[in-house]
Ligand SMILES: Nc1ncnc2c1ncn2[C@@H]1O[C@H](COP(=O)(O)OP(=O)(O)OP(=O)(O)O)[C@@H](O)[C@H]1O
């Protein structure tokens with residue numbers, strides 16, 4: 001397979017900043033992969049001086065493999081293939097002193113951060129207040145605003161209050177020697193802004209940057225890229241404005257425009273041939289996305305065959321839908337002698353996966369539910385990670401609170417409250433407070449004994465952490481802290497016990513595979529994997545969210561729940577984010593190489609009641625000639641058109657004020 005002339009131009013252009021702006025399946029990721037190889041082989045850049053930002057493991061692996069091939073056997077170890085977050089983490093692990101962090105600092109996950117925030121809010125504050133404050137802080141961080149700057153810019157009492165809490169929140173994090181996810185990008189940007197020496201060092205360390213899925217970068221990420229690439233603009237960014245699906249996380253397609261403004265020498269290359277999809281699928285995708293506003297209309301073309309019509313299934317409810325999908329997968333797999341991993345079932349909301357899982361189990365189809373978080377959200381895994389964090393960082397109070405109760409020991413909430421009181425008086429962390437004899441003496445004997453035993457165990461494991469690799473430490477830890485015994489005692493179900501134990505084994509295996517690094521550093525890396533997949537799921541049907549499918553491709557794609565309220569999502573209807581939902585649908589459709597199946601249900605259980613469902617308005621935007629409907633109730637369809645016409649007239653007359 002050779003590159004087309006435009007791809008080749010993108011690969012060989014190294015004289016200045018480059019943006020490849022092109023539609024789905026046009027070979028953007030492929031061009032990046034080839035470019036890494038080109039930089040090493042033809043431009044003689046050491047792999048260690050190149051960094052690529054990607055979002056999928058598949059792309060990351062391919063990049064490494066190609067680079068390794070060119071290095072003829074030497075491995076491409078030095079090559080950085082990372083997400084923005086793991087790049088930021090690497091930066092902070094090296095530059096922790098400049099950031100005011102001590103070695104082994106912790107990353108607070110969403111739960112940990114929420115715990116800290118809760119304490120800063122007035123007692124009894126509702127969850128939506130918490131969410132809104134957290135959202136404001138996160139936005140400020142994504143815009144690289146310090147607490148001081150956020151306070152200056154605050155224009156309402158609510159924003160001023162949030163800025164104040166932001167400042168307190170940062171002080172807490174600092175006391176815990178911790179950062180949160182957003183800090184992983186914000187802090188490196190701030191440090192690079194402030195220190196010329198860091199800029200020089202990092203621009204020398206990384207001579208070329210490549211960024212995939214550029215349309216989904218937020219302001220902080222953009223600035224990290226710009227700082228690292230420097231005025232030379234030594235970068236290639238590739239993206240597709242039609243696939244921007246993370247506005248809700250602060251991604252700003254404006255950053256595409258910004259690139260042109262801030263780098264006047266930016267060269268833009270467009271790719272228009274799609275190599276992925278059968279023509280009908282591509283026509284459907286083109287027709288759908290044409291409904292979004294475009295500055296520069298683009299049409300992808302393909303020289304593949306037309307392929308089969310896109311099938312649209314109407315189903316009774318989500319169980320029926322899941323059964324149909326599973327049966328269809330079985331049928332196609334037989335007919336085409338296809339592997340399970342050539343299939344993907346995509347959905348809008350995670351709750352949709354339950355029915356699908358059940359149907360796959362019934363049909364005995366091997367499946368893999370991706371999302372990444374599932375594994376790391378398991379209680380036993382979180383418990384072990386808390387122990388590892390505490391071992392690495394005695395100031396990590398969130399980890400202390402979790403570890404002290406995993407498994408349960410004679411340390412009750414009264415004791416913890418006492419420790420907390422001492423800690424805030426002395427400004428010491430909980431763990432350091434618990435080590436003090438004068439504190440222990442003031443506790444009831446039994447609690448004091450339990451605290452002492454806990455602290456002693458943590459200290460001993462901390463010593464071992466210097467000598468023992470993290471995987472071995474992890475295995476020893478779950479035996480010695482009583483976690484395994486507690487899991488055994490908690491269930492009579494042998495299979496359940498085996499599963500939970502297997503999760504802990506898997507965690508230890510992951511640490512083995514991750515190789516070097518202390519428990520804290522590795523736990524931090526692991527925490528970041530929530531955004532991607534840990535590993536390749538093998539030969540199994542992939543069940544995943546539309547968001548998670550970005551950048552991937554499959555021969556056979558099923559999109560379920562193509563319904564108003566789900567896709568487009570109901571929240572987007574009142575917030576005017578229909579365009580983003582359409583892009584999400586576009587991403588889903590363009591994952592398919594050979595066959596595309598869409599389905600929706602007539603009834604859904606919402607808020608405990610069975611409700612009538614309206615098929616997605618996006619279905620109306622697809623070219624009729626490419627669709628083949630199955631099981632549609634014609635009568636209902638007429639009714640739906642009538643209902644919609646009624647709604648349109650109602651909103652029009654509201655608009656006209658009559
Ligand atoms: N020049 C080419 N000739 C043949 N096949 C190609 C060529 N370039 C890319 N491909 C193939 O086309 C498919 C899509 O490529 P790729 O994933 O790089 O597209 P993309 O633009 O990154 O898509 P997306 O927007 O979905 O991320 C892949 O299977 C890739 O191997």
Ligand SMILES: [Mg+2]
Pocket residue numbers: 028029030212551
């Ligand atoms: Mg891609």
